[in-house]
Amino acid sequence: MWPFDRSGSKKSYRPVQTDDVEDDQNSFDFDDGQYTAPKSKRKGLVTTFAGFAGVAFIVLFLIVFGIFLTSHNDRSQTSTEGIPTDPSSPSTEIPSGSAPSSDTTHCTLRREWRTLETSGKHEYIRAVQCLLKQPSQLQPPHNLTANSTLYTDFPFIHARIGYRTHNSAPFLPWHRYFLHLYETALREKCGYTGGLVYWDWTLDAADLTKSPVFDPETGFGGDGDSDLPITLGRSGRCVTNGPFGAGPDGVGVWGQFYDVKFLPHCLSRGFRDDQGNLGTIDGSTVTAESIGEVLDIEGYEDFVTTLEGRVHDAIPFGVAGDFETFTAPYDPLFYLHHTQLDRLWYIWQQRNPERVMEYSGHEGRHSIESAKLTDKIKMGGWAEEIEVRQVMDTEGATKSDDGQALLCYRH
Ligand SMILES: *[C@@H]1O[C@H](CO)[C@@H](O)[C@H](O)[C@H]1NC(C)=O
Ligand SMILES: *[C@@H]1O[C@H](CO)[C@@H](O)[C@H](O)[C@H]1NC(C)=O
Numbered sequence: 092m093w094p095f096d097r098s099g100s101k102k103s104y105r106p107v108q109t110d111d112v113e114d115d116q117n118s119f120d121f122d123d124g125q126y127t128a129p130k131s132k133r134k135g136l137v138t139t140f141a142g143f144a145g146v147a148f149i150v151l152f153l154i155v156f157g158i159f160l161t162s163h164n165d166r167s168q169t170s171t172e173g174i175p176t177d178p179s180s181p182s183t184e185i186p187s188g189s190a191p192s193s194d195t196t197h198c199t200l201r202r203e204w205r206t207l208e209t210s211g212k213h214e215y216i217r218a219v220q221c222l223l224k225q226p227s228q229l230q231p232p233h234n235l236t237a238n239s240t241l242y243t244d245f246p247f248i249h250a251r252i253g254y255r256t257h258n259s260a261p262f263l264p265w266h267r268y269f270l271h272l273y274e275t276a277l278r279e280k281c282g283y284t285g286g287l288v289y290w291d292w293t294l295d296a297a298d299l300t301k302s303p304v305f306d307p308e309t310g311f312g313g314d315g316d317s318d319l320p321i322t323l324g325r326s327g328r329c330v331t332n333g334p335f336g337a338g339p340d341g342v343g344v345w346g347q348f349y350d351v352k353f354l355p356h357c358l359s360r361g362f363r364d365d366q367g368n369l370g371t372i373d374g375s376t377v378t379a380e381s382i383g384e385v386l387d388i389e390g391y392e393d394f395v396t397t398l399e400g401r402v403h404d405a406i407p408f409g410v411a412g413d414f415e416t417f418t419a420p421y422d423p424l425f426y427l428h429h430t431q432l433d434r435l436w437y438i439w440q441q442r443n444p445e446r447v448m449e450y451s452g453h454e455g456r457h458s459i460e461s462a463k464l465t466d467k468i469k470m471g472g473w474a475e476e477i478e479v480r481q482v483m484d485t486e487g488a489t490k491s492d493d494g495q496a497l498l499c500y501r502h
C-alpha cells in the first residue's frame with residue numbers, strides 16, 4: 092500500500108549542491124526500523140484545496156514532464172521551472188493504474204532558494220505579494236480586523252491554532268499541512284506554477300546573516316533598519332529594504348497581531364545571537380554536522396523534539412522580530428524555514444520505509460494523550476480538518492488507492 096522504492100548510499104546530511112541540484116539528495120540507506128508504525132484504517136475526508144491541483148498535475152505533468160525529462164534528462168535543475176500547469180483546468184478522473192505507483196515525477200518540486208533562476212525568485216516573490224491582496228478567508232467570529240488578507244490569515248491561524256502543536260507530536264504534520272495550504276493558495280489564488288521553496292541553512296551556517304535569502308533584490312530583504320528604534324519584541328525594527336519591507340521597493344507587510352496581542356506593526360526583524368548581540372545570528376545548530384546528528388535519531392518522538400528544540404528554534408530566535416513569536420508567518424521567510432524542516436522530516440522518513448507512517452509522542456502541547464495517526468489536524472474552521480495520516484507521505488496522493496492521501500511534492 093505504501094511502496095517506497097528509493098534507495099541510495101548517503102547517510103549523513105548533505106546540503107543541496109547549488110550547482111548540481113538534481114543530484115540525488117534524497118538518497119539514504121534504509122536502516123532496519125525498530126519501530127513498526129501502526130497501520131491505521133484510512134477513511135474518508137476530503138479537503139478544500141487539494142483536489143483540482145492534484146488531478147491536474149497528474150495528467151499534465153505525466154505528459155509534459157515525461158517528454159521533458161526524456162529530452163532534458165541532464166538538466167533537471169531547471170526542468171520544472173516554467174512548465175505550465177493550470178490549476179483551474181477541469182478535473183479529470185485519474186485513470187486507475189495509469190502510472191506505476193512509484194512514478195512521482197509529476198509531483199510539485201520544492202527547491203532550495205538559491206537554485207532558482209532570478210526570474211524564478213521574482214516569480215515566487217510576486218506570488219507572495221499577490222497573496223497580500225487576496226481577501227481573508229477567516230470566518231466570523233475570527234475575522235477580527237478589517238485589514239485581514241489571505242496572507243495575514245496564516246499568521247493568525249498559526250498563533251491561534253498552530254501554537255498548540257508546538258512541543259508535541261503534531262508539530263511536523265500540522266506544519267506540513269499548513270505549508271500545503273500556503274502552497275495551494277499561491278498556486279490557486281496567485282497563478283504560481285512552482286512548488287514552495289526552502290532555505291537550506293546549512294549552506295549559510297558560517298554566517299547566516301549573509302544568506303542569499305536576505306538579499307534585498309533577489310531575496311526577502313534583510314535585518315531591521317538599524318536607524319530605527321526597536322519596536323517589536325526584544326530586537327525587532329521595521330525592515331525597510333526588499334520586496335516586503337516598508338521601503339520604496341517593498342509592499343510593506345503589515346502585521347495586525349504580535350502573537351495574540353493586537354499590535355499593528357511593520358514587518359520587523361532584529362538579528363540577534365544567543366548572547367543578545369544584535370546584527371548577528373548563531374548558526375551552530377544548523378550546520379550540516381548538527382543536522383546529520385538530528386537525522387540519526389531513532390524514533391519519531393525523539394526526532395521531532397530535537398528537530399524543533401535544537402534546529403527549528405535557531406532561526407526564529409536569530410532572525411527575531413516577527414519571526415520569534417507565534418505570528419512568525421508574517422515574515423515570508425517562515426515558509427522557507429519550515430519547508431526545510433519539513434524536508435528534513437521527509438529525509439528522515441525515507442531512511443526507513445516504516446518511518447513514513449511512524450508517529451508517536453503527545454497528541455498536543457497541553458495534552459497527555461498519546462498521539463495517533465487518526466488525530467485531527469485542526470485549522471479552526473479556516474481550512475478543512477484532516478487527519479495526521481493524510482500528510483505522512485509527501486507523495487501519498489500518487490500512491491493512495493482510496494484518494495485520502497493529500498500530498499504530492501518532491502524535493
Ligand atoms: C466579519 O464577517 C461578518 C459576516 O460576514 C461581517 O458582517 C463583518 O463585517 C466581518 N468583520 C470584519 C471586521 O471584517
Ligand atoms: C488598516 O489599514 C489602514 C490603512 O493602511 C490603517 O490606517 C488602519 O490603522 C488599519 N487598521 C487596522 C485595524 O489594522
Ligand SMILES: [Cu+2]
Pocket residue numbers: 249253257266
Ligand atoms: Cu509553528
